[in-house]
Amino acid sequence: MQKEAKKLQKQIGELKQSDPFADPDHALDNAAVDTDVREQVGHHTIEAEVKALQRKLTDVELALQKMQKGKYGICERCGKPIPVARLKILPEARFDIECEQKLRK
Numbered sequence: 218m219q220k221e222a223k224k225l226q227k228q229i230g231e232l233k234q235s236d237p238f239a240d241p242d243h244a245l246d247n248a249a250v251d252t253d254v255r256e257q258v259g260h261h262t263i264e265a266e267v268k269a270l271q272r273k274l275t276d277v278e279l280a281l282q283k284m285q286k287g288k289y290g291i292c293e294r295c296g297k298p299i300p301v302a303r304l305k306i307l308p309e310a311r312f313d314i315e316c317e318q319k320l321r322k
């Protein structure tokens with residue numbers, strides 16, 4: 218889990234660096250319009266990816282905190298243990314499948 222959090226942090230950092238808008242010279246360049254459009258698209262794609270990764274990182278960090286408190290693998294809604302099979306697929310799961318489905322509705 219700790220490794221997963223580190224990996225996510227690294228990915229977020231790398232993605233942010235590949236954002237064309239992160240280039241300090243960006244505002245100064247007089248790039249052709251099509252280049253600007255490409256940069257816009259790239260920027261939005263990266264922004265969306267960074268957001269998704271940050272959301273996952275938050276969940277992983279929450280799972281780590283729960284591990285420290287000895288509450289890992291317990292559904293936050295009903296307090297029942299989350300099945301191991303589910304935790305294998307989604308280690309940062311906060312709810313069991315039943316509650317997850319109810320919460321999504």
Ligand SMILES: [Zn+2]
Nearest residue numbers: 292295313316
């Ligand atoms: Zn539950």
